[in-house]
Amino acid sequence: MTLNLTRRLMLTGAMGTSIAGASACVSSVGSTTQAAAEGAFPPAPAIDPYLLGPKEGVALLSRNENPYGPAKSARDMIEYAASKGAYYTSFEAQVMLTEMIAEKNNVSPEQVVVTTGSGEVLSAIALIYGPKGPIVAPRLFWDTTALYAVNLRMANIERVPLAADMSVDLSTIEAKVTPETGLVQLCNPNNPTGMVSDAATLKAAVKRMASKTTVLVDEAYIELSDDPEGNSCVPLINAGHDVIVTRTFSKIYGMAGVRVGYSISSAETAEKIRATAMSWSPSLSIAAAIGCYNDEKFLAMSRSKIQEARDMVNTTIDTLGLTRLPSQTNFVYFKSGKEANAVQEAMMKKKISVRGQYMDYNEWTRVSMGTIADVERFCKALPEVLGA
Numbered sequence: 001m002t003l004n005l006t007r008r009l010m011l012t013g014a015m016g017t018s019i020a021g022a023s024a025c026v027s028s029v030g031s032t033t034q035a036a037a038e039g040a041f042p043p044a045p046a047i048d049p050y051l052l053g054p055k056e057g058v059a060l061l062s063r064n065e066n067p068y069g070p071a072k073s074a075r076d077m078i079e080y081a082a083s084k085g086a087y088y089t090s091f092e093a094q095v096m097l098t099e100m101i102a103e104k105n106n107v108s109p110e111q112v113v114v115t116t117g118s119g120e121v122l123s124a125i126a127l128i129y130g131p132k133g134p135i136v137a138p139r140l141f142w143d144t145t146a147l148y149a150v151n152l153r154m155a156n157i158e159r160v161p162l163a164a165d166m167s168v169d170l171s172t173i174e175a176k177v178t179p180e181t182g183l184v185q186l187c188n189p190n191n192p193t194g195m196v197s198d199a200a201t202l203k204a205a206v207k208r209m210a211s212k213t214t215v216l217v218d219e220a221y222i223e224l225s226d227d228p229e230g231n232s233c234v235p236l237i238n239a240g241h242d243v244i245v246t247r248t249f250s251k252i253y254g255m256a257g258v259r260v261g262y263s264i265s266s267a268e269t270a271e272k273i274r275a276t277a278m279s280w281s282p283s284l285s286i287a288a289a290i291g292c293y294n295d296e297k298f299l300a301m302s303r304s305k306i307q308e309a310r311d312m313v314n315t316t317i318d319t320l321g322l323t324r325l326p327s328q329t330n331f332v333y334f335k336s337g338k339e340a341n342a343v344q345e346a347m348m349k350k351k352i353s354v355r356g357q358y359m360d361y362n363e364w365t366r367v368s369m370g371t372i373a374d375v376e377r378f379c380k381a382l383p384e385v386l387g388a
């Protein structure tokens with residue numbers, strides 16, 4: 001796999017190989033006649049335009065990415081950072097991003113930990129709190145990082161079924177929490193349901209639970225919710241509650257491949273997280289995040305495109321008389337009435353990628369908001385795939 005990738009990159013010159021160098025590789029693997037026909041300096045093969053994004057013609061609506069990013073403000077910084085790529089990420093650049101995040105969230109820089117995607121900080125948190133006791137969480141949530149600690153035998157997840165309306169059942173979760181609980185992990189808005197918990201109910205429950213153990217609220221999609229400030233649990237941190245909030249540049253900022261995320265917590269907790277996080281964020285990623293963090297124009301555009309796509313998907317689902325959950329994110333979870341994996345397969349035949357089955361939710365499909373053109377394809381395909 002790695003070998004193939006390396007070879008392919010060399011052949012396409014994508015690793016910065018000079019044209020002459022790339023041609024040498026091509027000539028050495030071709031036949032003598034082919035080499036002669038191509039001449040000594042044949043043009044370097046073009047870089048596969050689909051190498052790092054969706055394959056040709058595929059509407060990639062399965063991974064909650066945001067195709068409107070990265071913002072120009074981020075791309076300009078990536079270009080600048082690439083020219084300085086010989087040097088390790090500067091401490092000053094990391095401090096600058098940390099200070100920007102701190103300022104926007106009314107916390108001190110000591111309370112912010114920037115990592116390589118929020119996946120990294122979430123994994124670090126699972127490793128810190130998992131060994132203390134169970135991670136209490138909704139049955140259905142973005143469990144990848146908790147499972148990372150489970151797979152290392154450093155944590156167990158105690159899953160609490162969703163309420164009848166598929167919202168997070170906060171009162172049942174709260175009833176499970178004791179001082180022996182390692183961590184409460186919530187995701188607001190939740191993934192894959194896309195639902196936001198009622199802000200007042202959530203905050204009251206989080207405060208009570210945080211008096212017993214640490215509460216983590218993963219706010220990866222919070223900027224896409226109807227009231228990002230009102231829904232966020234960040235204010236609970238400065239009020240002295242044992243709460244950690246994580247955020248990401250992968251969603252509203254459209255930088256899933258660039259890999260920047262962060263946590264906000266007390267300074268003391270941040271110190272523990274910093275000591276556990278494993279990677280050193282690339283300078284290109286830090287630069288990109290600095291470039292776009294306060295790019296309000298881009299953020300408004302991103303939000304409005306996602307909402308436009310979501311309205312189209314909602315209308316299609318409603319017209320078909322299907323049940324869907326009220327999403328405040330860039331994805332919609334709906335009950336198609338057909339096996340989720342069969343829906344996925346049928347969509348894939350039309351080059352549309354949607355999520356397959358989660359746990360035993362066998363008739364539920366999650367579709368992410370892509371470009372308007374890709375979402376249009378999904379809306380047209382859905383009745384065909386469902387035979388409606």
Ligand SMILES: Cc1ncc(COP(=O)(O)O)c(C=O)c1O
Pocket residue numbers: 063064116117118119120142187190191218220221247248249250256260261
């Ligand atoms: C709820 C939630 N949290 C965190 C992540 C991880 O995002 P990243 O590591 O790209 O910041 C995802 C990814 O889809 C997610 O859905």
